[in-house]
Amino acid sequence: MFWGEGQLIHNGKYKIERQLGGGGFAVTYQAIHTQLNRRVVIKTPNLSVQNDPDYLKYLKRFKKEAQMLGECCADSHPHIVQVFDFFEEDGRSCLVMQYIPGESLWQFVQSRGALPETQAVKYIRQIGVALVEVHKKSIFHLDVTPPNIMLSFEPAVPNSCKAVLIDFGIAGDMSPPSTLSRTFGNKAFAPYELVRKGIRHPTVDVYCLAASLYYAVTGQRPTNSFDRFDDEELVPPKKLVPSLSKGVNQVILQGMALEAKDRPQTMQEWVKLLLESTPQPTPSRKQGPDYSNLENLxxxxxxxxxxxxxxxxxxxxxxxxxxxxxxxxxxxxxxxxxxxxxxxxxxxxxxxxxxxxxxxxxxxxxxxxxxxxxxxxxxxxxxxxxxxxxxxxxxxxxxxxxxxxxxxxxxxxxxxxxxxxxxxxxxxxxxxxxxx
Structure with a gap:
């Protein structure tokens, strides 16, 4: 049973506004916190999979996602979705998260085309900085792909857009995996070792984020890593976008190296390479102040x-x-x-x-x-x-x-x-x- 528009849940604390979407396992709703008048997102397991023999495993994984997300956003990082509440309702576990106005990087590029280089790099850097903090907590996201990168806009504030990382649904900690029976839904952005072997390592997130930057600057999905093992080449992004700087082109290719050992081994290393490779504007006497140092601080x-x-x-x-x-x-x-x-x-x-x-x-x-x-x-x-x-x-x-x-x-x-x-x-x- 799905919740309908206007339905009150959790003793009237939340009022359902609309269903945002649903995958094979979870469904998300837009809702209002009735006491604080704050819009939120509520994510809950889809009841249609209750008869699945692995449902209890899914439920355990969902609760672990809530715990990991709570840990990741404990310091209120501006580029990680915030978690506000966790409760049980109608036999379902419910995770209450920050509502992010805007659209995903995937939707944005699909509707408007590839982003300018400086804009794309800005958003990907923000996500990279967030992942540096996530990795410090011994957690990997494992699905850092355009559908999971939200671009948040404040219409009344010019140039206010920022990128926020969402959906830790398949995130894993650094302990060696025994068996992984997850289905990766965005294989064009995933390294071979994650999909095929379930290997979890910082270089997985490096590959995913570099592939997301590839998509942002070209408007095209990169070649699937499986096909690359069958000798299909990854088209360099600069070949698709000749105006792309050589530095950013090279950093993308480094992050998407087919073998994990050939990539930067930490997210911090890759973000540093990206920052150093990004073209800086030519100074001029009429040019206004540069806010990049303030932003970095x-x-x-x-x-x-x-x-x-x-x-x-x-x-x-x-x-x-x-x-x-x-x-x-x-x-x-x-x-x-x-x-x-x-x-x-x-x-x-x-x-x-x-x-x-x-x-x-x-x-x-x-x-x-x-x-x-x-x-x-x-x-x-x-x-x-x-x-x-x-x-x-x-x-x-x-x-x-x-x-x-x-x-x-x-x-x-x-x-x-x-x-x-x-x-x-x-x-x-x-x-x-x-x-x-």
Whole structure:
């Protein structure tokens, strides 16, 4: 029995909106958390396979998926789907996950064609960084393919798209497999040793992700690894897309080497090769700031260094590198596009813990007045003040354990490097004007 639209489950906690899809084993629903008014995805085993003799094994694997996914997203990684709940309903185990607005990389390319190189590399790098963290927990995904890479969009925010890895349904830990009776549904993206022998190793995810990049930049599925063993050649992506850079072409081919021993042996190694091989824009005097270093620092959760880099790029945006600080006029003239980009990077990689927009909402909760009293209330809330005194920059907690909204502070560019005054009120006025 499938759940219908409007049906309440789990004692009214979730309301079913629609069925999203279903495979041979599991079915997924879009639902609303009725108390939090938050959209979620609920995944549950398909009742039609209950009579399968291996159903109990499937169910055990499903519960293990929930445990592994919970472990993988324990640190709220921005590029791994988040898990919120796990419960039993109508004799079924239910996994409640983050709803990701957008579409899969597979759907995106099918409807719009191959992605530009820089855009494709950006998304694949994000997934690669996520997999580095997954592998640290001794877990492999084993199905890093375009249908399992979601491109999440926030329509109101330009350039806000990010890639999120979903579906850990066939993920496995690093213990040697005894018998593997899984069916791999995306064989064009899978290495021979996984499909044929069930071998689990970091190089499996390297192959899958490199094959996904192949698809993203060419719009075509790569040659099946089985056929390659029968002497069918893998067409280099650059042959299909002559404008593709030699570096990215080579990194794709390295990641898709037929023999596992010929690939980069860790995801971190392959991502590093990809970063080094990606063409960088030619500098020019009219070119705006480069946000790649800020993004890399945020990905690595180097919050203090990211705060200092934010200050550097903000000074560059308005041409105040020599002065080293911003006044009210500079803030008022600061481009909304750059302010929105900085905010979105912080919001994305801190999972909405840090960001200018986060600070603005807290300021509004403090009364939204342009006066020193409101500024102090804000400082108390976000950790800039303690016991009535502004906290020295070096004494702050630059981690996600810090109060929400602590960063970015950019202390070195506001009020000529000292705290106090109404610098944030000036920034907030700009945030309001820019609708951030």
């Amino acid at each position: 945020l990905i690595d959760k180097k919050w203090r260094e990211a705060d200092e880099e934010t200050a550097r790029v903000m000074l560059k945006v308005v041409g105040r590198e020599k002065q080293g600080w911003l006044d009210v006029k500079d803030i008022d003239n600061f481009p909304c596009t750059d302010l929105r980009t900085i905010d979105q990077l912080w919001v994305t990689y801190s999972d909405r813990h840090f960001g200018f927009s986060v600070q603005k909402r807290i300021w509004q909760e403090c009364g939204a007045k342009v006066d020193y009293e409101t500024e102090c209330k804000l400082g108390d809330r976000v950790g800039w003040r303690k016991n009535g005194f502004w906290v020295n920059y070096d004494e702050r907690d630059f981690s996600l354990n810090a109060p929400r909204g602590l960063l970015p502070s950019c202390w070195m560019v506001f009020s000529v490097g000292r705290w106090g005054g109404l610098w944030f009120s000036s920034l907030t006025s700009k945030l309001v004007k820019c609708n951030i």
